Amino acid sequence: xxxxxxxxxxxxxxxxxxxxxxxxxxxxxxxxxxxxxxxxxxxxxxxxxxxxxxxxxxxxxxxxxxxxxxxxxxxxxxxxxxxxxxxxxxxxxxxxxxxxxxxxxxxxxxxxxxxxxxxxxxxxxxxxxxxxxxxxxxxxxxxxxxxxxxxxxxxxxxxxxxxxxxxxxxxxxxxxxxxxxxxxxxxxxxxxxxxxxxxxxxxxxxxxxxxxxxxxxxxxxxxxxxxxxxxxxxxxxxxxxxxxxxxxxxxxxxxxxxxxxxxxxxxxxxxxxxxxxxxxxxxxxxxxxxxxxxxxxxxxxxxxxxxxxxxxxxxxxxxxxxxxxxxxxxxxxxxxxxxxxxxxxxxxxxxxxxxxxxxxxxxxxxxxxxxxxxxxxxxxxxxxxxxxxxxxxxxxxxxxxxxxxxxxxxxxxxxxxxxxxxxxxxxxxxxxxxxxxxxxxxxxxxxxxxxxxxxxxxxxxxx
Amino acid sequence: xxxxxxxxxxxxxxxxxxxxxxxxxxxxxxxxxxxxxxxxxxxxxxxxxxxxxxxxxxxxxxxxxxxxxxxxxxxxxxxxxxxxxxxxxxxxxxxxxxxxxxxxxxxxxxxxxxxxxxxxxxxxxxxxxxxxxxxxxxxxxxxxxxxxxxxxxxxxxxxxxxxxxxxxxxxxxxxxxxxxxxxxxxxxxxxxxxxxxxxxxxxxxxxxxxxxxxxxxxxxxxxxxxxxxxxxxxxxxxxxxxxxxxxxxxxxxxxxxxxxxxxxxxxxxxxxxxxxxxxxxxxxxxxxxxxx
Ligand SMILES: Cc1cc2nc3c(=O)[nH]c(=O)nc-3n(C[C@H](O)[C@H](O)[C@H](O)COP(=O)(O)OP(=O)(O)OC[C@H]3O[C@@H](n4cnc5c(N)ncnc54)[C@H](O)[C@@H]3O)c2cc1C
Ligand SMILES: Cc1cc2nc3c(=O)[nH]c(=O)nc-3n(C[C@H](O)[C@H](O)[C@H](O)COP(=O)(O)OP(=O)(O)OC[C@H]3O[C@@H](n4cnc5c(N)ncnc54)[C@H](O)[C@@H]3O)c2cc1C
Ligand code: SF4
Ligand code: SF4
Ligand code: FES
Numbered sequence: 001x002x003x004x005x006x007x008x009x010x011x012x013x014x015x016x017x018x019x020x021x022x023x024x025x026x027x028x029x030x031x032x033x034x035x036x037x038x039x040x041x042x043x044x045x046x047x048x049x050x051x052x053x054x055x056x057x058x059x060x061x062x063x064x065x066x067x068x069x070x071x072x073x074x075x076x077x078x079x080x081x082x083x084x085x086x087x088x089x090x091x092x093x094x095x096x097x098x099x100x101x102x103x104x105x106x107x108x109x110x111x112x113x114x115x116x117x118x119x120x121x122x123x124x125x126x127x128x129x130x131x132x133x134x135x136x137x138x139x140x141x142x143x144x145x146x147x148x149x150x151x152x153x154x155x156x157x158x159x160x161x162x163x164x165x166x167x168x169x170x171x172x173x174x175x176x177x178x179x180x181x182x183x184x185x186x187x188x189x190x191x192x193x194x195x196x197x198x199x200x201x202x203x204x205x206x207x208x209x210x211x212x213x214x215x216x217x218x219x220x221x222x223x224x225x226x227x228x229x230x231x232x233x234x235x236x237x238x239x240x241x242x243x244x245x246x247x248x249x250x251x252x253x254x255x256x257x258x259x260x261x262x263x264x265x266x267x268x269x270x271x272x273x274x275x276x277x278x279x280x281x282x283x284x285x286x287x288x289x290x291x292x293x294x295x296x297x298x299x300x301x302x303x304x305x306x307x308x309x310x311x312x313x314x315x316x317x318x319x320x321x322x323x324x325x326x327x328x329x330x331x332x333x334x335x336x337x338x339x340x341x342x343x344x345x346x347x348x349x350x351x352x353x354x355x356x357x358x359x360x361x362x363x364x365x366x367x368x369x370x371x372x373x374x375x376x377x378x379x380x381x382x383x384x385x386x387x388x389x390x391x392x393x394x395x396x397x398x399x400x401x402x403x404x405x406x407x408x409x410x411x412x413x414x415x416x417x418x419x420x421x422x423x424x425x426x427x428x429x430x431x432x433x434x435x436x437x438x439x440x441x442x443x444x445x446x447x448x449x450x451x452x453x454x455x456x457x458x459x460x461x462x463x
Numbered sequence: 464x465x466x467x468x469x470x471x472x473x474x475x476x477x478x479x480x481x482x483x484x485x486x487x488x489x490x491x492x493x494x495x496x497x498x499x500x501x502x503x504x505x506x507x508x509x510x511x512x513x514x515x516x517x518x519x520x521x522x523x524x525x526x527x528x529x530x531x532x533x534x535x536x537x538x539x540x541x542x543x544x545x546x547x548x549x550x551x552x553x554x555x556x557x558x559x560x561x562x563x564x565x566x567x568x569x570x571x572x573x574x575x576x577x578x579x580x581x582x583x584x585x586x587x588x589x590x591x592x593x594x595x596x597x598x599x600x601x602x603x604x605x606x607x608x609x610x611x612x613x614x615x616x617x618x619x620x621x622x623x624x625x626x627x628x629x630x631x632x633x634x635x636x637x638x639x640x641x642x643x644x645x646x647x648x649x650x651x652x653x654x655x656x657x658x659x660x661x662x663x664x665x666x667x668x669x670x671x672x673x674x675x676x677x678x679x680x681x682x683x684x685x686x687x688x689x690x691x692x693x694x695x696x697x698x699x700x701x702x703x704x705x706x707x708x709x710x711x712x713x714x715x716x717x718x719x720x721x722x723x724x725x726x727x728x729x730x731x732x733x734x735x736x737x738x739x740x741x742x743x744x745x746x747x748x749x750x751x752x753x754x755x
Contacts, residue, residue, distance in 0.1 A: 036483050171689050173500055173507070173547040181691075211549040213689055216487045239691040243703060250698060259692035267686070268504065275506040275531050276686075350725035397690050399708065 006109025008094060009038040011116055014214030020301055025272055026327060030113075035120040039067035041270075042112045045104055050114060053102035055447030056154075058082040060114055067117055076125040077175040079102055079118060080132035084157035084201055085150060085446065087126065087193045088179060090119025093443050094321050114455050126196050131155075131203050133196040138205075139163040141460055144229040145206075146214045146400065149177020150442045151235030153201050153434025154449030155456075159205040162457050167229075169212040174266065177237055178434075179442070182258070184295050186302070187324075190265070209229055215403035219348060222436070224428060230463070231428045231456045234302035235449060238434035242382045242392045244287070248344030249390075253279060253352035257288070257391035264299050281305040285355050288312070288391030289342055294324040296389045305334050308383065312340040312360050312373045338362070338373065342380065344388055354382045396435050404429075421455025422448060430456055465548035468521060470541045473610045476528045477578065478537050486518035487550045489514075491586040494556030494680070497522065498688045500547035501539060506532040509685045509707075512551060520590035522550070525610065527582035553690045553711045556586055556655075557678065571597040571673075572644075572651040573619075574639045574666055576639050576658020577604065580611050582680060583657050586692050588618045596620030598651070600640045601657070606631035638661060638669050651675055655673070656715060660727065665721035677715035681706045683727055697723050 012028040013019075019026055030038065042064040050060045059078055066075035079086045095101070097117040107117035125131075141164050145156045148170040155167045161359050179194045189193060202208065214220060214236070223229045241256035243249055260278070263269040267276035282305060286297040289311035301307045309328070311318065314337050318325055329335070338356075343356040359379035362371035396424025401409045408416040408425035415424060415431040422430035434440055469481035487497060496511045514523035528537045539545070558566065573589065575583040580601050590597050599619040603609040604627045617620055624632030625640050633640055637658070654677040656666040663679040670677040683706050686692040690708040697704050700717035704710065 171549070172687065173549070210546050212486060213549060213552065216551055217490060217549070239689070241691070241693045243693065243696075245703070249703075250696070250726060252726060256693040259686055259694045262686055262692050267506070274504065321466065350728075397708075 004109075005041055006105070006238065008110040008113045009034050010040070011113070015343060016055075016327075019186065020209075020333040023302055025189050026103065026186050026272060029123060030116055030120045032120075032124070035067055035117055036070060038113050039064045039117060041105060043104060047319060049097045049102040050112070050381070053097075053099040055098070055443045056082045056450055057185070058099075058118070063121065064114070067121065072121055072124045073128070073130055075121045076130055077119060077133060082450075083446065084132070084154050084195045085198055085442070086118050087122035087123045088150070088188060089443055089446070090115050090117075090122055091188055091193070092183060094441060096322060098443065122197075123193075126192075128399045132200055133161075134204050135161050135163050137163050138165065138461055141165065141231075142229045142462075143222045143233065143456060144169060144227075145233045145235060146220075147171075147177060147235040147433075147435070148175035148198070148208060148246070149235055149237050149433060149445060150179065151237075151435070151445035151449040152233065153198065154178070154446040155233045155235060155430075155432065155453045156449075157201045157204055158450055158453035159456060160201075160206045162453070164460075166205070167207045167209060167220075169214055170208060170210045170265065171213040171236075173210050175208050175210060177235075181262045182295070183258070184261065184299050185270070186267055186294070186298065194396075202319070205432075208255045211398065215399040220400070220404045220407075220426075220429060225403045230460055231430065233422070233449070233452050233456065234400060234424070234429065234431040234435055235433045235445070238394045238396045240395045240397045241390070242394065243390055244341065244392060246343055246345055248352075251346035251352045251412055252350050253281070253387040254344060255279075255389050257286070257292045257389050258394065260296050260389050261292070261299060263288070264303075270299070270303065276444055278303065279387055281385070283385045283386045284387045284389060285310050285336075285341075285383060286391055287311075289318040289320060289395070290391065290393070291324055292393075293389075293391035294320045294328050294333075295310055296324045296391050298328055298331060300387070300389065301331055301333060305387070308334055308336050308385070310336045310339050310341060310355075310357065310383075312338065313370065314338055314362060317370050322453060331338045336383075339387075340373070340375070345382065352386055354384050356380060356382050394439050397437065400435075412438060417452075418455070421458065423455055423459075424450025464544040464546065466544050467629040470539070473525070474608055477525065477608070477610055478528075479480070479523060479525045479581075480536075481521050481523050482545060482548055483520055484522045484548045484550070486550035487548065488515050488520045488522050489517050489534075491515050491522060492555035492559045493589045494559070494582075495551035495553050496688070496711060497524065497548055497550030498537065498552060498685070499545055499549075501532065501535045502546045505535065505546065506679055507547075507686060507688065508536070509552075509682070510684075511680070511686055511711075512585060513581040514585055514588070521705060522548075525578070525744060527578050534553055549688065549748075553707055556712055558655075559589065563595070566590060566593060566595045569595075569652040570650065571595070572654045573597055573599045574641065574643070574654060574656040574658070574662075575599065575601045576656075576662035577602070577608065578610070579656075579658030579662075579680075580609075581621045583655070583703070584611055584614060584618070587615065591618040598644075598649075599623070600625065600637050600644075602627070602640070602662070603631075604628065621632035631753060635672065636665075638665050641666065641669055641673075645673060654678070655680075660720055662723045663715060663718075664724070667718070667720070671716055678712050679715035679718060680711045681713060681718065681723065682711065683723060697726075
């Protein structure tokens, strides 16, 4: 296999027309030959810029070097020292703005496919039964981790490696957070990838107790006072969905993206044998333009609907990853841009029959620097739809903050925590991930979990 | 895994179970609920906590078979394990926040419709243990589907039982009993009504006329029960509320029942379809009021 040094080795994908009708993974990833070939494009920079773009600072040149040498096991151990979920990040990180965005190769040509290489190494390790190195010994101290999303799993994994006795408490019946209930199977396989990475964390000695809603089933103070935990990490995410508050939003057939995706992913409603039903619309409108909107749209498409993304700004402002928008278009999702819903119409039984929208145009830039969309008077029109999925973002759930005395939150209900070490206003309590930042990314949540693990270790050593 | 330590079939479609769930039992209060999954891959079923014993670590649920999930649970036996049992969820009844003195100074009326008897029970029991005897109206379609009469008798002040068809107790709907009591000169300071939405709606209509503040317990469709999906949203006083975290109890005068009933029924077609499919060859039990 030969390539031009400025062009990345292309990755094989499932054909768009075929995958629009199934839930199997879209991207096949590299095989050994392709991975080694791509790895030779890396210049093994001394002062590697790519590492600065990675929130968990994976030693990228070192692991890629080992791929070059075809020593995949060593490559895996290098990645594992910085990341507990490489098979996940290799698939869902917005690499174009992180590691790959900084790669020196990107100046003249394509940046090195760091994400795809990371995924290859993690998949190879899993297929060959290689696990991350475990802790060297136990130190007898107990830490509770709330939430089993990427922030919680990372914090737990790191603390276990340092010898702590860690228990994760998860509200749902399955661990994984957004990785299991939000991001769909076709982008992130659950059994083969997510569960296996969770097993690796368990393999480090981390216990996971599901069905425990902190703040309801037991409080943080009780964990510390009655159950003997020396420190607590809160990684409870930002799961509270927003609605638009327009007329008709209570109609049947109007879902939050969280409900739609949870039914499909966590409850496996896309499989025929599942008990939990999902509405397979004929014509579905997804309101919003982020990753979550793309996932909801592509799920509805696979369930057999004609799907429209309705977004009030233009294509340039779409907050979703470029790759996701590209995949969505290939699969046949229709983009109704510069369009905003004003009312949802229902038939006499109360089910959605249409959505009244208004056309927008871009005006002056707003506080975020993006041009503000303004309504074009008199441009209202009605889209005929039988389901509407609202994907307008989420905010942190107040369950924990409202039941924990002395825990400071800001006006968006995000927990206030130190960026360096995750410390909150309450002694011994640390926090990170979406619960602190609001909805962000997997790798930022992991970075925060990592920082907090270090913070907790320092705190408990000094205590 | 959560062990079923006791199972009692109350009538052909309603069943009581004592489940071992230590953490939940240690923290639950009247008015809260749990979410149950019978096995891997099953639906998440919200059920009100009907009794609890913190010392023994036991939570009691009473449920009615209305679909695939509840049917599967009905078929489980003592000694078997429920796969998941999460709780307590939702806010405790506001009564649990009040001081005993304040509660003693009030005349409280509970109105339970059908299966609603089960969730009313722990509240009446809670008051009884504080030395407050509340009056209770229990309504059922007919004598055969009346549940928990003896338990309720033991904790209630005056217990008024009524059946729609007059086969037991007084005759007529619960709203008729409320009117009759007021006609007899009784007066209350607070009413707590739990039952089918349609019953709660009509109770509120009447109590509003009587100037009797009324709390209701809503049971919309839920998925996670932790505030994550928004499936359980209701309109309460022109605001959107999530029943699983803001409720399930609300000021009955502020709830938009028509909207709530529409939302609940809409899912009927979709969710009920599966059940009917599975049930086609079996005898349909009837009487649950869920199937038209
Ligand atoms: C549909 C979708 C697609 C996305 N796509 C991408 C993508 O492609 N790339 C990317 O980088 N990011 C993506 N994201 C964002 C990313 O998934 C999140 O930023 C990340 O998962 C946040 O991690 P976290 O650990 O902070 O929280 P979460 O993953 O939300 O995990 C929090 C966990 O805590 C649990 N919990 C909450 N409250 C309690 C409580 N009181 N007690 C016990 N447990 C509790 C929750 O049940 C949950 O399991 C996507 C998000 C969604 C919803
Ligand atoms: C907070 C709360 C407390 C509840 N407490 C109790 C209780 O103590 N005992 C009890 O028997 N039931 C209770 N319910 C209702 C119970 O959750 C449903 O009957 C159950 O989920 C049906 O599950 P299924 O799989 O058997 O039926 P499905 O197959 O899901 O549905 C069958 C039929 O049941 C109806 N249904 C589905 N979900 C609900 C729901 N959440 N509420 C009402 N009807 C529904 C559908 O419209 C459909 O017609 C409660 C619900 C909530 C939200
Ligand atoms: S974890 Fe994400 S940002 Fe870091 S190297 Fe891997 S893909 Fe890049
Ligand atoms: S910046 Fe690019 S070329 Fe340099 S080490 Fe990182 S991946 Fe390799
Ligand atoms: S059940 Fe999901 S938010 Fe209430």
